[in-house]
Every structure is written in structure tokens, then in C-alpha cells.
Amino acid sequence: xxxxxxxxxxxxxxxxxxxxxxxxxxxxxxxxxxxxxxxxxxxxxxxxxxxxxxxxxxxxxxxxxxxxxxxxxxxxxxxxxxxxxxxxxxxxxxxxxxxxxxxxxxxxxxxxxxxxxxxxxxxxxxxxxxxxxxxxxxxxxxxxxxxxxxxxxxxxxxxxxxxxxxxxxxxxxxxxxxxxxxxxxxxxxxxxxxxxxxxxxxxxxxxxxxxxxxxxxxxxxxxxxxxxxxxxxxxxxxxxxxxxxxxxxxxxxxxxxxxxxxxxxxxxxxxxxxxxxxxxxxxxxxxxxxxxxxxxxxxxxxxxxxxxxxxxxxxxxxxxxxxxxxxxxxxxxxxxxxxxxxxxxxxxxxxxxxxxxxxxxxxxxxxxxxxxxxxxxxxxxxxxxxxxxxxxxxxxxxxxx
Amino acid sequence: xxxxxxxxxxxxxxxxxxxxxxxxxxxxxxxxxxxxxxxxxxxxxxxxxxxxxxxxxxxxxxxxxxxxxxxxxxxxxxxxxxxxxxxxxxxxxxxxxxxxxxxxxxxxxxxxxxxxxxxxxxxxxxxxxxxxxxxxxxxxxxxxxxxxxxxxxxxxxxxxxxxxxxxxxxxxxxxxxxxxxxxxxxxxxxxxxxxxxxxxxxxxxxxxxxxxxxxxxxxxxxxxxxxxxxxxxxxxxxxxxxxxxxxxxxxxxxxxxxxxxxxxxxxxxxxxxxxxxxxxxxxxxxxxxxxxxxxxxxxxxxxxxxxxxxxxxxxxx
Numbered sequence: 001x002x003x004x005x006x007x008x009x010x011x012x013x014x015x016x017x018x019x020x021x022x023x024x025x026x027x028x029x030x031x032x033x034x035x036x037x038x039x040x041x042x043x044x045x046x047x048x049x050x051x052x053x054x055x056x057x058x059x060x061x062x063x064x065x066x067x068x069x070x071x072x073x074x075x076x077x078x079x080x081x082x083x084x085x086x087x088x089x090x091x092x093x094x095x096x097x098x099x100x101x102x103x104x105x106x107x108x109x110x111x112x113x114x115x116x117x118x119x120x121x122x123x124x125x126x127x128x129x130x131x132x133x134x135x136x137x138x139x140x141x142x143x144x145x146x147x148x149x150x151x152x153x154x155x156x157x158x159x160x161x162x163x164x165x166x167x168x169x170x171x172x173x174x175x176x177x178x179x180x181x182x183x184x185x186x187x188x189x190x191x192x193x194x195x196x197x198x199x200x201x202x203x204x205x206x207x208x209x210x211x212x213x214x215x216x217x218x219x220x221x222x223x224x225x226x227x228x229x230x231x232x233x234x235x236x237x238x239x240x241x242x243x244x245x246x247x248x249x250x251x252x253x254x255x256x257x258x259x260x261x262x263x264x265x266x267x268x269x270x271x272x273x274x275x276x277x278x279x280x281x282x283x284x285x286x287x288x289x290x291x292x293x294x295x296x297x298x299x300x301x302x303x304x305x306x307x308x309x310x311x312x313x314x315x316x317x318x319x320x321x322x323x324x325x326x327x328x329x330x331x332x333x334x335x336x337x338x339x340x341x342x343x344x345x346x347x348x349x350x351x352x353x354x355x356x357x358x359x360x361x362x363x364x365x366x367x368x369x370x371x372x373x374x375x376x377x378x379x380x381x382x383x384x385x386x387x388x389x390x391x392x393x394x395x396x397x398x399x400x401x
Numbered sequence: 402x403x404x405x406x407x408x409x410x411x412x413x414x415x416x417x418x419x420x421x422x423x424x425x426x427x428x429x430x431x432x433x434x435x436x437x438x439x440x441x442x443x444x445x446x447x448x449x450x451x452x453x454x455x456x457x458x459x460x461x462x463x464x465x466x467x468x469x470x471x472x473x474x475x476x477x478x479x480x481x482x483x484x485x486x487x488x489x490x491x492x493x494x495x496x497x498x499x500x501x502x503x504x505x506x507x508x509x510x511x512x513x514x515x516x517x518x519x520x521x522x523x524x525x526x527x528x529x530x531x532x533x534x535x536x537x538x539x540x541x542x543x544x545x546x547x548x549x550x551x552x553x554x555x556x557x558x559x560x561x562x563x564x565x566x567x568x569x570x571x572x573x574x575x576x577x578x579x580x581x582x583x584x585x586x587x588x589x590x591x592x593x594x595x596x597x598x599x600x601x602x603x604x605x606x607x608x609x610x611x612x613x614x615x616x617x618x619x620x621x622x623x624x625x626x627x628x629x630x631x632x633x634x635x636x637x638x639x640x641x642x643x644x645x646x647x648x649x650x651x652x653x654x655x656x657x658x659x660x661x662x663x664x665x666x667x668x669x670x671x672x673x674x675x676x677x678x679x680x681x682x683x684x685x686x687x688x689x690x691x692x693x694x695x696x697x698x699x700x701x702x703x704x705x706x707x708x709x710x711x712x713x714x715x716x717x718x
Contacts, residue, residue, distance in 0.1 A: 027419015027543060028595065058594050125560060163545075221560070262699045263451065264420055295661060299654030306651045307658065314650050321646045324634050332634045335626050339665035340658045342696040349699070371667040373593050 011255070011365050012388045014283040015042045015157060018253045020150060020246070021283065022160045024275075025257040026267040030288040032057050033374050033383065034257045034367075035161040036065060040093055040377065041384030044082065047090030048156030053146060055098050055163045060375035065095040072102045074149075077377075085377040091156070096149070098163070103141045111235035117228050126225045140240075147243045253283035256362070260287050260350035269357060282362045286387065287354060290366040295340070295347035304344070307337045365389070405581045407615045407688065408434065408716060412529045412576065414539045414612070416547040416602070417588030418595045422620040425700065426588045426692070427540035428455035429708030435471035436709060437718065439535040442528060446521060446550075448476040452540045457702045473534070482520040490569075518553035519566070519573075526573045529582065544587075544602050551577065551585070551610040577612050584615025589679065591619055591672035600682040614687055618712075619676060621694040623669040626662065635662065690715045 015021060015038060023035040032054055039052035051074065057067065066075050074096040082089050105122060112118035121127050142163050150158060229236075246252060254275050258268035268285070275282050294300055311333050319326040357364075367386040374383050385391040407413065413430065417423035424445070431443035442465060445452035450460040452474060458466065463481035465473035528537050542550050549556075554570040554577065561567045577583050587602055589595040603614055627635055637643050639659055648655040680689060692711045698704040712718075 028590075029420055058597060060593075259420075263422075263424075267449075292657075292660065292664070294654075294657035297654055297657055299652070300657035300661075301654065303651040303654035303658050310650075318646055318650055322637055322643055324637060328631065328634050329638075332627070332631050332638060335631065336635070336638070336658060336662040339626055340661040343661050343665060345696050346699075369664070369668070371664070371671055373671070375593075 010363055010389055011038065011284050011286070012041075012045065014253055014255075014363065015159075016046050018157070018283065019155075019251040020146065020158050020160065020249075021253050021255050022146075022162060022247075023255045023257050023286075024162045025271055026264040029257055029259045029264050029268075030374075031257045032161045033061060033380070034255075034286055034288065034387070035159050036061060036095075037374070037380045037384040038255070038387055039095075039157070039159040040077075040380050041388055042157055042159070043077075043091045043093035044087050044089040044381065044384075045388065046157075049092050049094070049154060050157045050159070051094045051096065051149065051155045052159045052161070053096050053098065053142075053149065054161040055142065057097070057161075058373075058375060060373075061380075062097070064376045064380065065093075067095050067097055072096065072099045072106070072145075081377050085381055087377075087381060094155075098142055098145055100141050103145050107141070107144060108232070111232040111239070113231045117231055121225070121228045124221060124225045124228070126221050143243050143247065144239070147239070147246055150246060248278070248280055250281065253281045255284045255286060256282060257286045257288065259289045260291075260354050262349070262353060265353050265357065272358060272360065272362070276360050282360055284363045284365055285357065285359060286365045286367065288367045289369045290354075291343060291347040291350065291369055293347075293351075295344045296351055300340070301344065304337060304340045307333060307340075311337070367391070404613065404615070404686070405584075406716070407584060407586065408718065410580075410582055410584045410615060411535065412525060412537050412539070412583040413586055413615065414541040414547065414551065414584070415586045415588060416541045416544055417620075418544045418598045421588050421590045421595050423543070423588045424451040424455055424540050425704060425708055426586070426618050426620060426712075427538055428452060428705045429692075429712050430586070431472060431536075431538045432456075432705050432709035433712050433716075433718065434536050434538070435469070436713075438471060440471055440473075441536045441538060442473050442475060442534040443538045443540065444475045444477055444525060445540045446477045446542055447540070448478070450476075452476075454700060455702070455705045477521050477524065479517045479520040482524040486520065486523065516557075518550045519557050519570070522550060522553055522577070523569065523573055526576045529576055530572065544598050547585075547602070548605050548609050551606065551612050555610070574611060577610070580613035580615075583612060585612050586616050586618060587614065588618045588620055590621045591623075591675040591679070593675060596675045596679045596682075599679065603683065603687075616688040616690055617679065617683060618690045618692060619679065620692045622676070622691045623665070623672055623694050626665050626669060632666070635666075639663065 021038065023031050023038070025031055035054065036052050036057070039050050042048070043050040052065070054062075054065075054067075057065070062068075064081070066077050066081065068075075074094050077093045077095060079089070082093075108121050108127075109118055112121065142160070146158065146160055149155065256268050256272050256275070258264045265287075272282050272285065311330065315326045315330045315333065318324075319329040322329070324332075354364075354366075365387055367383065368391075370379075370383065372379065374380055382391065415423055415427035415430065417426075427443065431441045435441045443452060445461075448460075453460040453466075453476075456468060456472075456474065458468060458474065461474045461476050463475060463478040463485075465475040467473045525537055525539055528534060541547055554573045557566060558570050585606060587599050589599040599617060603617075606612060606614060638647060644656060644659065647659065651658070676691070683689060690712065692708060692715070695704055695707055698707065
């Protein structure tokens with residue numbers, strides 16, 4: 001295991017050098033969009049076959065990527081989609097969504113020793129409950145799916161959007177947690193006697209308590225489930241160890257995505273620190289929705305101060321020069337001053353938070369606050385250009401002075 | 402507006418997509434009710450410490466941290482909840498070490514994840530049933546997990562045909578299903594994904610749980626800057642001629658000052674469309690509560706107080 005390699009300098013280099021880049025970070029900061037934009041840029045500029053594995057894209061973003069409906073299939077983004085955005089990509093871009101239920105079923109089918117065991121597991125009410133109702137199973141299956149796609153050897157680069165997790169790094173722990181669970185003495189102890197009868201089971205002190213709380217049928221379902229799973233034990237443990245290894249492999253890097261707001265940034269900081277302490281490579285920190293730096297420009301502050309102090313005495317002359325009613329102009333100027341003050345406060349606070357962020361060796365990439373939503377290839381590449389450090393504001397973006 | 406007002410219900414689950422300020426709104430609600438003299442328990446389910454940060458106090462444990470006469474905070478801990486449950490219901494003495502119990506618990510909770518959820522919901526319903534507080538405000542799981550949590554009692558009923566846990570689900574469901582006692586508050590921001598998720602969650606909650614949607618809170622609403630008339634005058638000010646005149650008076654940084662007003666206007670315009678989408682999607686029956694963006698403070702006690710004041714104003718307190 002290698003500690004974080006020295007930063008390669010830019011997100012472009014990172015995407016060029018690694019085989020897997022995993023976007024992680026707090027919710028609501030544009031993680032999905034950032035992953036998609038990074039993958040699209042890599043396909044356009046760097047070439048090769050690029051895949052973005054996404055969890056829950058906005059509907060319009062999904063359709064921009066050609067993802068229609070649900071399902072696990074990998075779909076290639078049509079060249080026409082890039083043409084419409086004025087680009088001829090050097091490589092290809094494909095996208096896949098994560099369907100938890102389908103992925104679990106496929107995993108069971110892979111590891112089941114025979115059709116009968118497979119069907120028994122798929123029909124078990126506990127199995128259905130785990131895979132359908134409880135989203136925690138996302139954690140493991142996302143990494144499992146990544147492993148499967150990576151080992152297919154079809155992709156030069158896979159960019160992964162991680163599922164929203166209850167605890168920030170659940171998805172990292174999931175493979176080893178699953179392996180621990182299967183190797184636990186408790187599980188083996190519980191399964192061992194069940195080959196005889198439930199009466200046997202009920203004689204154990206634990207099962208006596210469990211029986212009082214949960215009832216016999218439920219206990220029977222649990223037991224049946226794990227007896228069936230036991231036949232797949234070796235496969236599962238081996239597989240989850242391989243998934244863990246892939247995450248810490250030097251071909252893999254993490255991209256922490258956040259905004260500069262206090263709460264998300266605090267969570268992102270926790271992420272970055274935790275990843276580093278596990279000797280996982282954090283290649284880049286992407287901060288979205290960054291306000292224009294002109295808001296913290298001393299010249300601008302000075303102009304705003306003059307505006308606040310001398311507005312009333314200047315209104316008449318300025319109004320005459322521009323042909324605007326003084327009373328109307330006064331209201332406009334007052335609003336202009338307030339708007340600047342409001343956003344200058346936020347910009348100062350966020351700039352201070354950014355400076356405190358422990359980057360380690362990671363590259364810091366800042367993306368400006370865009371005034372429209374990203375949901376077609378054009379706007380995705382526009383965002384991507386900022387990620388690659390050469391973005392430009394278009395007519396619809398706020399222009400910084 | 403039909404239904405029991407938000408503030409008259411004793412159990413409120415506050416949820417929302419990550420990053421919308423779910424915890425801030427839950428803290429604001431608790432603060433508002435406590436300030437009115439009600440006794441309030443605010444409970445953080447994810448135990449990340451954000452709720453404690455909203456009041457600038459150390460993170461509480463399962464045992465409530467009493468902030469003042471009216472407000473207590475706690476963090477959910479399902480294992481502690483199980484211990485309390487066993488002690489109260491099975492008279493199983495749980496003293497000191499609980500090693501074997503913890504292992505058994507881990508096993509059951511992993512095998513049937515609904516068990517963790519029901520221990521969470523069960524503890525909260527228990528506090529309501531015993532009338533320990535006037536209000537229990539739950540900083541609940543994010544949108545992705547809340548349905549699993551609220552649907553846990555039914556899920557358990559489907560899985561567990563007999564036994565103590567099954568009989569316990571009955572009184573929990575009575576509380577959860579009663580719209581005069583319990584309600585869900587979805588927090589969102591006026592942005593594309595949070596609004597889409599809010600509408601999807603509204604449907605999922607109606608389909609899979611018995612909990613009533615009490616209100617939707619739109620957080621971080623940006624202020625309207627210009628009226629159509631002042632906007633036209635602002636456009637004149639932004640023109641090359643206007644900018645020259647403005648710069649002559651206020652100096653070099655003028656264009657940045659005007660750009661900030663431009664930014665404020667375009668952000669406001671972009672977000673307003675999603676308030677409209679939300680209003681149309683929700684219909685007349687669900688109260689929509691708008692909380693302004695706080696430029697001065699984004700978190701901490703001061704922000705919590707401001708949110709409480711805005712909530713009080715919006716809810717006609």
C-alpha cells in the first residue's frame with residue numbers, strides 16, 4: 001500500500017493517469033454532475049473509453065447522457081450528442097446507472113453453486129427486504145459493480161459517483177464489513193445446528209431470547225437465508241477482499257467534491273482526512289459554486305463603501321447623466337449596494353473556509369457559481385472546462401469583473 | 402389549509418436531501434417551540450453532531466442533554482434503545498458488560514435492517530406515548546433513508562408474524578398514522594434536484610408509510626432584488642454608458658459591485674422557477690413554508706435563532 005503519491009498538478013492529469021476516479025463528498029454539492037462533467041471532458045480531451053458510473057442523476061442529466069429508464073445496462077453516449085455541443089470527442093463516453101436490486105440478484109447468480117440455491121435466496125423474504133427496502137445495501141453493491149466493470153477491461157477510465165451514505169465512508173467499509181460478517185463466529189455458530197431442526201436452535205440461550213422478541217417464523221427465515229448464503233461464503237469473502245484491494249490500488253484515486261459552505265466543507269474535510277488516514281489517494285478536491293473573487297477585491301469594497309456613504313448626494317447628478325428619475329435611481333443604487341454587501345460577506349466567509357482546508361497533496365479545483373442548471377452535454381462540458389482549469393463564462397453566466 | 406397545524410403535532414420527523422439544511426430547520430423548529438414555553442426533545446438520528454453544532458453544545462448521547470427548562474437534545478443509538486427496550490419490556494437485567502447482547506444485536510440488525518429502524522422509531526414513539534415532552538422533533542434520516550425508517554413498523558409486521566416485537570408495532574403505528582400527533586416535514590432548497598426529490602418523496606411516503614406530510618420548508622430562499630421598473634433602471638446602469646457614469650462617481654471597483662447585483666438577480670431568477678414547480682407539484686393541501694437565505698450566518702446558535710424567528714413569522718406564531 002502506497003501513501004498518497006505526489007499531486008500530479010491538475011484534474012486533467014489525474015484523470016489521464018488513473019483508471020478509477022471516485023467522486024465522494026457531502027450531499028447536495030453537485031457530486032453527480034461533477035463526476036459526469038469530468039468523465040465527459042476526459043472522453044473529449046484525453047480520449048480512450050471512459051465510463052461514468054452514476055447512482056441517481058437528475059432526470060435531465062440522465063437523458064443528456066442517454067440513460068433512459070432504470071436498469072444496469074451500460075449505454076454509450078451517441079456521437080451526435082457531442083456534435084450538438086460542438087465537440088468531436090477523442091474517445092468515447094459511456095454511462096451506467098446503479099440498480100441495487102438487479103446488481104444484488106446478479107451477484108447472487110454469480111456466486112450461487114446451483115440454480116436451486118439461487119432461487120431459494122432470491123425468494124427469501126429477508127433477502128428481498130434487504131435489497132429492496134433498505135438503501136444501505138447500496139454501499140456494498142456500488143463498489144462491487146465498480147469492481148466488475150473494472151475487471152471487464154473495457155474501460156480506460158471509470159469515474160464513479162458514490163451513493164449518498166448515512167455515514168460518510170460507509171461505502172468504503174462495506175466490503176470488509178460484509179467479509180467480517182460472513183467470517184463471524186456468531187454466524188457460523190448460528191448456522192451450524194440448524195441443519196438439524198429448529199427445536200435445536202431454540203435450545204440455545206440466544207435464540208430463546210431472539211425467539212421471544214422476533215418469533216419463530218422470522219428466525220426460521222433468517223436461518224434459511226444464511227444457510228443458503230453459506231454455500232457462497234468463499235466467493236463472497238474473496239470478492240469483497242478484492243474490492244477492498246481495488247480501492248486502495250494506486251490505479252484508483254479519490255476526488256472529494258464539496259461547496260465552500262461551512263457545513264458541507266466540514267464534512268468534506270472529514271472525508272479527506274479519513275481517506276488519507278486509510279492511505280487512500282486523494283487526488284483532487286473540487287469546490288463547486290465558488291463566488292467570484294471580485295467580491296473580495298479591495299477596490300470593489302471601496303466602491304461599495306462610497307456607494308453606501310455618498311449615494312444620496314450623488315443620485316441627482318448621476319440620474320441626470322443617465323436620464324433616470326432620481327427617486328428610482330436611488331432605489332436601484334440601494335439594492336445594488338445591498339446585493340454586493342450580502343454576497344461579499346458570504347464570499348469572505350467561504351474564502352476563509354477554503355484556506356483552512358487540509359489539501360494534503362491533492363489538487364484544489366474551484367468551479368464558479370453557475371447561474372443555470374447543468375443538464376445537457378453543452379453545459380456539462382462548460383462545467384468540465386472549469387474542472388480542467390480553462391473554463392470561460394458564457395453570456396448566460398455571471399460575469400466577474 | 403386542511404390538517405392539524407405543524408406546531409400542534411407532538412412528533413415531527415424533519416427530512417430532506419443532503420445539503421439543504423435539514424438539521425438547521427429541525428433545530429429552528431425546536432428552538433421556536435421551546436421559546437414559546439413548550440418542552441421539546443430534539444433528536445438527531447444520524448449522530449453526526451450537526452444538531453449539537455446548531456446549538457453550539459457538545460454532542461449529546463442517548464441520555465438527553467438538558468439545555469434549559471424547555472429544550473433537551475439526544476442522539477439516537479439503536480443499541481442503547483434496544484437495551485432500554487429489553488429493560489422495560491422483558492425485565493432482562495442489563496448490567497455492565499453487554500458483550501454477547503451487542504453481538505447478537507449486530508447479527509439481527511445486519512440480517513434484518515428493519516430492526517435498527519424500528520428501534521429508532523420505537524424510541525421516539527415511546528417518548529411521545531409517555532408524554533415526556535410536548536414535542537419530539539426528529540432530525541431524521543435524509544430523503545434516501547426516511548421511507549425505510551418510517552415504513553419499518555409495517556415492514557416488521559410483514560416479516561415477523563408473531564412475538565413481542567410484532568405486538569409492539571401496533572401502538573407505534575397508532576401514533577405514526579395519526580395526523581393530529583405525527584407529521585413529516587420535508588426540507589428543500591429552491592433548486593432542481595432537491596425539488597424533484599421532494600415531490601418523489603411525497604409520493605413514496607404516501608405509498609409506503611402511514612405518516613402524514615405536515616409541511617414542506619423551502620430553505621435559503623433568495624430575496625427579490627428588483628421590481629420590473631427598477632430592473633429596467635438597473636439595465637441602464639449596467640450599459641457601457643451607465644457603467645462609465647457609475648465608475649466616475651464610485652471608482653474603480655464599480656463593475657464588480659454591479660456584477661454582484663447581476664449575480665444576485667440571476668440566482669434569484671433561477672431559483673424562483675423551482676419554488677413555482679414545487680408549489681404546483683404539491684397542490685393546495687400541503688403548507689409551504691419559505692425561509693430566507695441567511696447571508697450573515699450559515700450555522701451555529703445565531704443562525705438557529707434567526708431560522709426560529711422566520712419560522713415563527715411564517716407559521717403565524
